[in-house]
Amino acid sequence: MAELAIELTGVNKYFGEVHANKNISFAVAKGSIHGIIGENGAGKSTLMSILYGYYQADSGSIRLNGQEVRIRNSHDAIARGIGMVHQHFMLVDTFTVLENIVLGAEQGVALKQSLLAARDHLAALNRDYGLQVDPDAIVGELGVGEQQRVEILKALYRGADVLILDEPTAVLTPQEADDLFRILGLLKAQGKTVLLITHKLREVLDITDAVTVMRAGEIVGNVVTAEVGKEDLADLMVGRKVNLQLDKTPATPGKTVLQVSNLSLTDARGVKLLDDVSFELREGEIVGIAGVSGNGQSELLEILSGMREASAGSVRYNGTELTTLPTREPKAAAYRRLGIAHVPEDRSREGLVKDFSTFENAILGYHDDPAIQRGLLFNRKAIIERCRRFISEFDVRPANAFRRSGLFSGGNQQKVILAREIDSDPQLMLIGQPTRGVDIGAIEFIHKRLMALRNAGKALLLVSVELDEILALSDRIIVMNAGRVSGELPAAQATATELGLLMGGHK
Amino acid sequence: MDSFFSVLDATIRVATPLVLAALAGLFSERSGIVDLALEGKMLAAAFAAACVAYMMQSPWAGLAAGMAAGVMVALLHGIVSIGYNGNQLISGVALNMMVSGLTPVLALAWFQQGGRTPTLDDAARFRSIELPFADAIAASAPLKALFGHNILVYLAVLVIVVVSWVVYKSRFGLRLRAVGENPHAADAAGINVKLVRYLAQSISGALCGVAGAYLVLAQTGAFIQDMTAGKGYLALAALIFGKWRPWAAVSGCLLFAFTDAIQIRLQGSALPLIGSIPDAFIQAIPYVLTVVLLAGFMGKAVAPKAIGVPFVKSR
Amino acid sequence: MSQPSNLPRWATLWLMPVLNLFAALLVSGLVITLIGEDPVECLQLMINGAFGYPEGIGYTLFYTTSFIFTGLAVAAAFHAGLFNIGGEGQMYLAGLGVTLVCLGLDFLPGWVVIPLALLASMVFGAAWAFIPGYLQAKRGSHIVVTTIMFNFIASALMTWLLVDKLIMPGSQTPATRLFAESAWIPMLHELAANLGIELPQTPLNATFFLALISLVVFYLMVWRSRWGYTLRTVGLNEKAARYAGMPVSKVIIVAMCFSGALAGLAAVNELLGSTHRMNLAFTNGIGFVGIAVALMGRNHPFGILLSALLFGALTQGGLDLSFERPAITHEMIILTQGLIILFCGALENLFQTPLALAFKQMTKR
Numbered sequence A: 001m002a003e004l005a006i007e008l009t010g011v012n013k014y015f016g017e018v019h020a021n022k023n024i025s026f027a028v029a030k031g032s033i034h035g036i037i038g039e040n041g042a043g044k045s046t047l048m049s050i051l052y053g054y055y056q057a058d059s060g061s062i063r064l065n066g067q068e069v070r071i072r073n074s075h076d077a078i079a080r081g082i083g084m085v086h087q088h089f090m091l092v093d094t095f096t097v098l099e100n101i102v103l104g105a106e107q108g109v110a111l112k113q114s115l116l117a118a119r120d121h122l123a124a125l126n127r128d129y130g131l132q133v134d135p136d137a138i139v140g141e142l143g144v145g146e147q148q149r150v151e152i153l154k155a156l157y158r159g160a161d162v163l164i165l166d167e168p169t170a171v172l173t174p175q176e177a178d179d180l181f182r183i184l185g186l187l188k189a190q191g192k193t194v195l196l197i198t199h200k201l202r203e204v205l206d207i208t209d210a211v212t213v214m215r216a217g218e219i220v221g222n223v224v225t226a227e228v229g230k231e232d233l234a235d236l237m238v239g240r241k242v243n244l245q246l247d248k249t250p251a252t253p254g255k256t257v258l259q260v261s262n263l264s265l266t267d268a269r270g271v272k273l274l275d276d277v278s279f280e281l282r283e284g285e286i287v288g289i290a291g292v293s294g295n296g297q298s299e300l301l302e303i304l305s306g307m308r309e310a311s312a313g314s315v316r317y318n319g320t321e322l323t324t325l326p327t328r329e330p331k332a333a334a335y336r337r338l339g340i341a342h343v344p345e346d347r348s349r350e351g352l353v354k355d356f357s358t359f360e361n362a363i364l365g366y367h368d369d370p371a372i373q374r375g376l377l378f379n380r381k382a383i384i385e386r387c388r389r390f391i392s393e394f395d396v397r398p399a400n401a402f403r404r405s406g407l408f409s410g411g412n413q414q415k416v417i418l419a420r421e422i423d424s425d426p427q428l429m430l431i432g433q434p435t436r437g438v439d440i441g442a443i444e445f446i447h448k449r450l451m452a453l454r455n456a457g458k459a460l461l462l463v464s465v466e467l468d469e470i471l472a473l474s475d476r477i478i479v480m481n482a483g484r485v486s487g488e489l490p491a492a493q494a495t496a497t498e499l500g501l502l503m504g505g506h507k
Numbered sequence B: 001m002d003s004f005f006s007v008l009d010a011t012i013r014v015a016t017p018l019v020l021a022a023l024a025g026l027f028s029e030r031s032g033i034v035d036l037a038l039e040g041k042m043l044a045a046a047f048a049a050a051c052v053a054y055m056m057q058s059p060w061a062g063l064a065a066g067m068a069a070g071v072m073v074a075l076l077h078g079i080v081s082i083g084y085n086g087n088q089l090i091s092g093v094a095l096n097m098m099v100s101g102l103t104p105v106l107a108l109a110w111f112q113q114g115g116r117t118p119t120l121d122d123a124a125r126f127r128s129i130e131l132p133f134a135d136a137i138a139a140s141a142p143l144k145a146l147f148g149h150n151i152l153v154y155l156a157v158l159v160i161v162v163v164s165w166v167v168y169k170s171r172f173g174l175r176l177r178a179v180g181e182n183p184h185a186a187d188a189a190g191i192n193v194k195l196v197r198y199l200a201q202s203i204s205g206a207l208c209g210v211a212g213a214y215l216v217l218a219q220t221g222a223f224i225q226d227m228t229a230g231k232g233y234l235a236l237a238a239l240i241f242g243k244w245r246p247w248a249a250v251s252g253c254l255l256f257a258f259t260d261a262i263q264i265r266l267q268g269s270a271l272p273l274i275g276s277i278p279d280a281f282i283q284a285i286p287y288v289l290t291v292v293l294l295a296g297f298m299g300k301a302v303a304p305k306a307i308g309v310p311f312v313k314s315r
Numbered sequence C: 001m002s003q004p005s006n007l008p009r010w011a012t013l014w015l016m017p018v019l020n021l022f023a024a025l026l027v028s029g030l031v032i033t034l035i036g037e038d039p040v041e042c043l044q045l046m047i048n049g050a051f052g053y054p055e056g057i058g059y060t061l062f063y064t065t066s067f068i069f070t071g072l073a074v075a076a077a078f079h080a081g082l083f084n085i086g087g088e089g090q091m092y093l094a095g096l097g098v099t100l101v102c103l104g105l106d107f108l109p110g111w112v113v114i115p116l117a118l119l120a121s122m123v124f125g126a127a128w129a130f131i132p133g134y135l136q137a138k139r140g141s142h143i144v145v146t147t148i149m150f151n152f153i154a155s156a157l158m159t160w161l162l163v164d165k166l167i168m169p170g171s172q173t174p175a176t177r178l179f180a181e182s183a184w185i186p187m188l189h190e191l192a193a194n195l196g197i198e199l200p201q202t203p204l205n206a207t208f209f210l211a212l213i214s215l216v217v218f219y220l221m222v223w224r225s226r227w228g229y230t231l232r233t234v235g236l237n238e239k240a241a242r243y244a245g246m247p248v249s250k251v252i253i254v255a256m257c258f259s260g261a262l263a264g265l266a267a268v269n270e271l272l273g274s275t276h277r278m279n280l281a282f283t284n285g286i287g288f289v290g291i292a293v294a295l296m297g298r299n300h301p302f303g304i305l306l307s308a309l310l311f312g313a314l315t316q317g318g319l320d321l322s323f324e325r326p327a328i329t330h331e332m333i334i335l336t337q338g339l340i341i342l343f344c345g346a347l348e349n350l351f352q353t354p355l356a357l358a359f360k361q362m363t364k365r
Helices: A044-051 A074-079 A097-102 A111-129 A144-157 A174-189 A201-207 A230-238 A297-304 A331-338 A347-351 A380-393 A410-423 A440-455 A467-473 A496-503 B002-030 B038-056 B059-083 B088-111 B134-139 B141-147 B151-169 B171-181 B183-188 B193-220 B231-241 B246-266 B279-294 C009-034 C039-051 C054-079 C087-104 C110-139 C143-165 C188-194 C207-224 C226-236 C238-243 C248-275 C286-296 C301-324 C330-346 C348-364
Strands: A004-015 A018-029 A033-037 A059-064 A067-069 A082-085 A162-166 A193-198 A210-215 A218-224 A256-266 A272-282 A286-290 A312-317 A340-343 A428-432 A459-464 A476-481 A484-490
Touching (some): A004 A044, A033 A174, A144 A162, A144 A174, A174 A201, A218 A230, A256 A297, A272 A459, A272 A484, A286 A496, A297 A428, A347 C238, A440 A467, A459 A467, A467 A496, A476 A496, B002 B141, B038 B088, B088 C009, B088 C286, B088 C330, B151 B193, B151 B246, B193 B231, C009 C330, C039 C054, C054 C207, C054 C301, C087 C143, C087 C286, C226 C248, C238 C248, C301 C330
Parallel strands (some): A033 A193, A033 A210, A286 A476
Antiparallel strands (some): A004 A059, A210 A218
16 A cells, blocks of 8 residues: 555534534545645635644644644644645745745855755756746746746755645646646656645646545545546536525526627736636526636626726627726726626625625615715615615515624625615626525525516626526526636536536636 | 035934934834834933933943833834734834833933933943044044044944845845745745744844934933934935835935035025025925835835735635 | 724723723823822822813813814824824914914904914815825825825924014014914903803813814714715725725825814914914924824714813823922823823724623623
8 A cells, every 4th residue: 555645534624613624534645646626615725724734623633654743833834844835826026036945944044055055956956857947036027837836946945745736727828737737747756745736627637646525625525536537526526406496487688788708807917817708698687607716707797897997808788888988987886877786706895894884885886876865964864764675675684774784694794785786776787606605595585586686687697606506597607717718508508517627627 | 625524424423323223124114014113212212321321320331221222112012013913003103102201201200300311421421432543533524524433333334234234145134024025925934924023123122222322322412302303203214215225225314314414504505596495495305305205206115015914824 | 994893882982992091091100100109199180180170171171172173183084094193294284374364364354364264274284184195095105104204394394484484573482473363263261251251261262162063073074974985985995995986096185185174273273262373383292192082082073072182181180280290291191192092003902802702701691
């Protein structure tokens, strides 16, 4: 039996009442590449943070090379030969590559020594793995692929035997990703162990030896890669659904309300966050945008709601070109006036002000509405009445308009936001992650309301990482991966497996 | 020509405490902690130095006391900012006020001289250092400007060199800068972010301590209420003006000290074309320059990226 | 600026300031003991000095008036998430505005000059706050540093003006000539005399009523108007403000102008209500007291009223105390002020965490 580099037994982690890691047990063979896959919120990152010492497990044991260990902080983890390449790079942008590598592992008080030694070591690493990078370059000026190489070199320089990579290809081009896998192959040949966290099925199938599948904090599968096919993995990843039966009358879509053509967004570093996205949305239908978060959906919503400018492409709303709309007020306000409502993905940080009372949040974005003014001041009575109406129509609990929104549960917060946006009688509704962190009862309620809107002839664009939700609500489904539309199909023809494949960029 | 050297002489004298305070601010801010309390640290140090130098009739004892006082105030700022993740701006302002209020009260209580300390004898002060050819030096303006200063001035020069080396060429300096730019990256590399910040605060306090002690032991010879008179803010301005780099900050200090030194010389006399410039305008130059810099008209003034944000491990 | 709190609202609004005040007084008391005086006795003398006799009350309320204005000024900026330390400079420049109107237009009747002077004070104060506000909103220049710089620039500018331009001819002290009596805001004891009531002579003047009105107007503007709503949203959650389509830059700039205008009104109390001339450094730290008042008053007009009253009492009581106990000078009050700012503004977590735990325990049962 191959020696086990890592063995986790019964690991549990709680954050308050949230059970982020439930009874995790699995083993990783030394000298193998082991994949860990799962959707957002599956608990993968938490688990890796425990391995790297950022958190301590509440119970369970960790064995490294057969020995039980206690990893109290990152310093311990590094000392035990664990290196981590983070999803959001842990590099100091103003330092050179050499300085970043040496940080934390300097020998002696003066840097000169350490830098010279590191330079030599880097040359050796380059020889062995082909990890080419200019040691004197400023990290902030490097491309993303090169920055990642610096992260890897950093871990190797510290003598890592186990390398954890957290969603490493999220920001890489296909070519850069291939180069990375080549390097991982070399590391494996040298006896190093690699833990690859990803949601991309292709990667898992191409390079891993074994895979652990996580869902909702638990392990749902430990398989040998050679023995499974992509459909099996997709199934495991998205799981069997709670049957959200909705009375879904077939859609009778009317005229086109929204026309998105060749929409692109490139960030300051030249990374394409949105790549030539095109689709249409008509009255009386729900189009669901599926995909693992971070594949461009958030950016799409930001552009459509007026909070961000596109780099290229057009957005036509009822014939009006929105990207070049002449307006003296912020775009988000102008769009609202045109009848575009927005339920934001980040409900608690964008959709409401936690310290405001509910009635104050009930008018967020609509504070200029003449119906709630009285002369120079607000018509407080009108606002409270409006809020009370929201509370009763949407069954918000506790039914207290004066309670601070931050104290309400996620579901009730969302109901207020939804009530507010619907009340403005919009023609187009942009909805992001409507039921994230919301209890089952509220989910049902929210879904019913969304269906009712659609039946009343509104156009709804739904962005969600929950496939169940997408399948239950959408008339048409668009899947996004790496900023592009990787597939579009009528909901009636879509299966979870099919969608999982598209989400994983496999097709 | 003579007046050039006398201006140089005055500039160096005025610049010395500014340089020390600016470098103190450098350590604090480079580690990610906003340091508005330079003023308070200097004032506390001045008071402590005056008291102890008087009681022990020794400038070195005074210097040590000044440094200790500076460190105490700095650690208080540290506990509030690092230990309790408090608002660093408010903490700095509060500490300045507290020191400003406490020092004259103690001075009055202990020395009954209306809020000041007794004037120190020569033995308890730092005088110009005794070099061979002392008479020749005193007679020649250029030599006096360069060699006729007290020991703290030369110590300050040494400090500049050492600080520059520490910040850019030492292990501690690398960690210091990392913690100020991206504390999460430092944490990922196994560095104890809070410890580094506390150390930076201590160094800051010690350097401000020397600066404050200088004001008493090398200049006035006694503690007077609010004697720092905004020098701490000038030092902060110089630090920002120098974009948080040691030698650039020192140039800023020299520039600001220069405006102070020529102010007296220009008093009343008319410049070609402009006529006579009011004192006040010259006094305001350092502050105006800082605002202009902050407005982005003199290149970007980029503070350490993580400054002012309490470090909380969040995943 | 504000942190979301795990405590019930009443605890944040009432209990915390009281605890912070208590802590500040405790430390001050320790210092008093250290210098050999009896803190309890000092407290009694101070209370008596502030409230124990009519003249004392008059002075207390006079100081309170200025503190209300500068407290509101700091609070206005805090509501937008900005720390405006520039109150001193803004008040100073406002004084210039008042002076220019009163010296230049003194041929006009009082009922024209005084409102014009009020307007000038607000405009000048707002103007001095505008530049730092603009730089913060449009260029990201840190408002704390710029307002500190502007305080010093104001000091230099005003020193020059007072010594060179506005000084009363033939005088040695840097102060303007007396304003024409038509431009004097009536003092309370004068008004009372017209009604047949006898009040002791103190600088307490009609600006006090303006301050009280300002508290109400402040409340209405910040909590009951559209503008105030955008102000508070920007301050509490800039992301949500952008989501709501609010023009964030504009809100920040207007907030600073509003803040500067309020600080300016403090100058009216001092110059038109009391001294009737402008002299050097008349601002005398009032702008900084405003910071303490706003922090302790939790940026709410009612809290500001109480805090301003507290500081008015501290100032007047402190002055009286320094007569009785010469060892306890005015600077002692500055120490207390600094302690209050420290506890109320920077050490929120000191009491909040154990209190939150205590509440959690109590509500669990």
